[in-house]
Amino acid sequence: MNPSNFGMDTITLAGPLEAKLRASRAAGLTQIMLWARDLAGHPEGIDAAVRLVRESGLRVTGIQVMRDYEGLSGTLHHYKVDIARSMLEICHAVGAPLLMVCSSTSRHASADHGKIAGDLAKLANLAVPMGVRIGYEALSWGRHVNDYLSSWEIVDEANHANLGVVIDSYHILANGSALDALDGIPSHKIALVQLSDFMWRELRSPEERLETARHLRVFPGEGEHSAELSELLRRLYRGGYRGDYSFEVFNDDYLQMPPEAVAKRALQSAKWVTDQVLRRSLRVREGALFNAVETHLVPAP
Structure with missing residues (x-):
């Protein structure tokens, strides 16, 4: 695990795209997660935005975010597939290897896991020619x-090589989800790990969960769930995950700070994450080695 594993999400940084790219690069980060609107909404047009990203030297982690896509039918389904095609074209233009899809909040969406899995498999098929996962x-x-766990079960049911599950620490912490099921997800089926924390132990209502998610997240190492985050990270590492980590930290306070200062906080968090995984792993290995030596030296009774 090294700095090349970590990147910022542009949602965390204030300013225009140019400032966000510059701040990430100056902090020593090597990748960045873009939102489609970063490119489509650039005042000089999408081609100019793509050129800025490519000239920055930063690797693109992926593109956020396809919403309310799965489980629809009829006209709504066809509309969302058309939107998805446009987003895949943006991914292809900027060299993004991943398109993020969030689980639907639409009241028009079916609860049928088979239908959801089929829709995601269809999108994964559309993405193959674009070189996008x-x-x-x-x-x-x-x-x-x-x-x-539900998102993984659906990805597993879809059984498509071009489809993986995204592990997001905020949503796991917000739900108070048990971490045991992480051990059952093959590392090659984890498309990305998104990291953030928040400042209080519990979220007492759906409204508080949503408000915290969109305005009050903090970087790992800054919040109240460091123990849970450490366990999550170690489980993923022990399971063989060696892919990207993206700091998706929606925080209104950070948007009032210079992007360079926020990017430095991200780098500090990356060091905290690495320390939690590698230092603990080293202690475990040293303990195992000590026990093996002790067993070898002490004669059996």
Whole structure:
């Protein structure tokens, strides 16, 4: 695990795209998660935005975010597939290897896991010619899929090589989800890990969960759930995950700070994450080695 594993989400940084790219690079980060609106909404047009990203030297982690896609039918389904095609074209243009899909909040969406899995497999097929992978994330306020185990079960049912699950620490912490099921997800089926924390132990209502998610997240190492985050990270590492980590930290305070200062906080958090995984792993290995030596030296009774 090294700095190249970590990147910022542009939602965390204030200013125009140029400032966000510059701040991330200056902090020593090597990748960035973009939102489609970063490119489509650039005042000089999408081609100029793509050029800025490519000239920055930063690797693009992926593109956020396809919402309310799965489980629809009829005209709504066709409309969302058309939107998805446009987003895949944006991914292709900027060299993004991943398109994020959040679990639906639409009242029009079916709860049928087979239908959801089929829709995601269809999107994964559309993404193959673009060289883009689909990552499916469970929102903790999703209408029918709102925990990581459900999102993994759907990805597993879809059984498509171009589809993986996104593990988001905020939604796991917000739900108070048990971490044991992480051990059952093959590392190659984890498309991305998104990291953030928050400042209080519990979220007492759906409204508080949503408010915290959109305005009050903090970086790992800054919040109240460091123990849970450490366990999550170690489980993923022991399971063989060696992919990307993206700091998705929606925080109104950070948007009032210079992007360079926020990017430095991200780098500090990356060091905290690495320390939690590697230092603990080293202690475990040293303990195992000590026990083996002790067993070898002490004669059996």
